[in-house]
Amino acid sequence: MxxxxxxxxxxxxxxxxxxxxxxxxxxxxxxxxxxxxxxxxxxxxxxxxxxxxxxxxxxxxxxxxxxxxxxxxxxxxxxxxxxxxxxxxxxxxxxxxxxxxxxxxxxxxxxxxxxxxxxxxxxxxxxxxxxxxxxxxxxSIQESAGVSNQFMLYVGMIVMIAGVFIMYFVSNQYTKPILRLAAHAKNMQKLDFSTRYKDNRDDEIGVLGNSMNALSDRLEKTISELKTANNELKLDLQRRSEQEQMRQEFLANVSHELKTPIALIQGYAEGLQENINDDAESREFYCEVIVDEADKMNKMVKKLLSLNQLEFGNDQVHFEHFDLRSVIQSIVNSSDILFRQKEVTLSYHPDEEPIMVWADEYMIEEVVSNYVSNALNHVKYENKIEIKTIRKGDRVCTSVFNTGDPIPEEDMDKIWSKFYKVDKARTREYGGNGIGLSIVKAVMDAHNQKFGVKNYDNGVEFWFELDVKSVD
Structure with missing residues (x-):
């Protein structure tokens, strides 16, 4: 007023x-x-x-x-x-x-x-x-003021409700991306880099999201490289540990294998030196034992050297065409005296046509020789040995079967290891040292060909496969 x-x-x-x-x-x-x-x-x-x-x-x-x-x-x-x-x-x-x-x-x-x-x-x-x-x-002023106050109250309530919705909408525009960034960061903390911030924004939140995506990619790549390097390191350490274990086992086995023949040679040599037996027959026997044990050691050392060269790739595989039938026949002929000494019945019926294979002839001869020698050492009961060659398309499977005791199932995978012997007493009896089948494994691995062993009720069959090559 x-x-x-x-x-x-x-x-x-x-x-x-x-x-x-x-x-x-x-x-x-x-x-x-x-x-x-x-x-x-x-x-x-x-x-x-x-x-x-x-x-x-x-x-x-x-x-x-x-x-x-x-x-x-x-x-x-x-x-x-x-x-x-x-x-x-x-x-x-x-x-x-x-x-x-x-x-x-x-x-x-x-x-x-x-x-x-x-x-x-x-x-x-x-x-x-x-x-x-x-x-x-x-x-009327009071009434007008009351109406005005009521109007202002309604307007204030409407403005407040509208403000709440506007604040909720505006805050969601900022809080939701921030919450997604927080979830992305938690996944990164758990080393889960599969999630990505996907909002296309040009503000600071968008820049932060893109930076986190780049950081996630870099961390994922770095951690993956670290895991790969760590796995390679583990494998390298494992290989070194295995090599060290193999070296120790090798030395122990070689020492064990050489101990008996050296002891025999030393004993009989000392007997000759001290003239324990004066008669010529005894001295001749002593000399035969010394020569025999020395020959066994020589053969074992040669086999070890051959196996070592194969395992470490020093002995190159020289592939050539040759007649597998001729190789088998040659080994059968050279072993004929052994078959007759053990009264073994040999069954081998070679093909009329040559079996030309693509492999290293010297190494395959070593494989067949070891299979035949193994069969001679373990043949029993009916005293039968059977050698077969079976064509299978462009491949040929060669097998050597001998009657006798089957190999225990728990030893089936171990027989290819160096110095492993199923029956140690019997192996020593025929002078075996557990290296022959290891050489077979090394040769077939070098040729990248299949090989194996199969038990039957009346015996055991060893086999290997080779590629058949036609010659123009």
Whole structure:
């Protein structure tokens, strides 16, 4: 209300109401009408003359607006109270309470019994006995304020709900990518590099996601290389350990194999030196034992050297065409005296046509010789040995079967190892050292061909395969 009073004073400033023409008055009235309409407040401009003795209003002339006589009478009654209070200190009635009072204006809270409503009223003096009288329904102001507050409450609730949704939407735009980045980081912590950050963003989060993807790729590659290097190192250490174990086993086996013949040679040599037996027959026997044991050691050393060259690739495989039938027949002929000594029945029926194979003739001869020698050393019961060659398309399978005891199942894979003997007592009896089948394995591995052994109820069969090559 004080603001309205100030604006009315500004509008009426330096105005001479007696000298104004109608156009000037209309301009001022329009401004006051607009102000009254905008503020929902009644505005009155009146000229009052007061009797100094009684304080009664001697003259009241309305400058603005031209109200009806009833409203002018109400205004006059109210102004009469205020004038007497201001000029003569007359006490206002209980329905009128001063809110604010200054040198220029006074503001009151008035209860009007005629309309049963509260009003805010302001009276202020201007030059030349002009007064400003402002009147506003206080109850309507309260109702308007209540409506305004309720409206603001609804608007505030709508804005708050909308703000929550907007904040949720906006925050999701940032929190979801961050949560995906956090999940990506946790997977990287678990060394799981299969996930990737896939959002296409140009902001800092997108840059961070792309950097994490690049880091994940680099870590995956580095860890993969480390695992590969670690596995290779493990394999290398394992190979070294196996080689060391093989070396120790080899030395132990060689020492064991050489110990008996050396002991025999030493014993019989000392007997000859000390002339334990003077007769020529005993000395001849001693010499035969020494020569026999030395021959066994010589053969074993040669086999070991041959096996060592095969295993370490020092002995090159010289492939050539040759007749396998001739190789087998040659070994059969050279072993004929052994077959007759052991009373072995040999079954071998060579093909009428040559069996031309592509292999190293010397090595294959060694394989067949070892198979035949092994069969002679283990043949029993019916004393039968059977040698067969069976064509299978572009391959030929050669097998050597001997009657006797089957090989125990737990020893089937071990018989190809150096110095391994199924029956150690029997092996020593015929002078075996467990190297022959190891040479077979090394030769067939060098040729990249199949070989093996098969048990039957009445004996054992050893076999190997070779490629058959036609000769133009």
């Amino acid at each position: 004080q603001g309205v009073y100030s604006r009315v004073v500004d509008i009426c400033k330096n105005v001479d109401w007696n000298k104004m023409d109608s156009e000037q008055k209309d301009t001022i009235y329009d401004k006051l009408d607009q102000l009254s309409s905008n503020t929902n407040m009644s505005i009155y401009l009146v000229q009052i003359r007061v009797y100094q003795g009684s304080g009664d209003i001697a003259e009241l002339a309305y400058v603005y607006p031209s109200d009806s006589e009833r409203l002018q009478q109400v205004t006059k009654n109210q102004l009469d109270k205020y004038v007497k209070s201001i000029y003569f200190g007359q006490k206002l009635d209980d329905n009128c309470k001063i809110i604010t009072q200054t040198a220029n204006y006074s503001m009151y809270n008035v209860y009007d019994t005629r309309v049963d409503s509260n009003f805010l009223e302001l009276t202020g003096k201007m030059p030349d006995n002009y007064w400003i009288y402002l009147r506003s329904n206080y109850q």
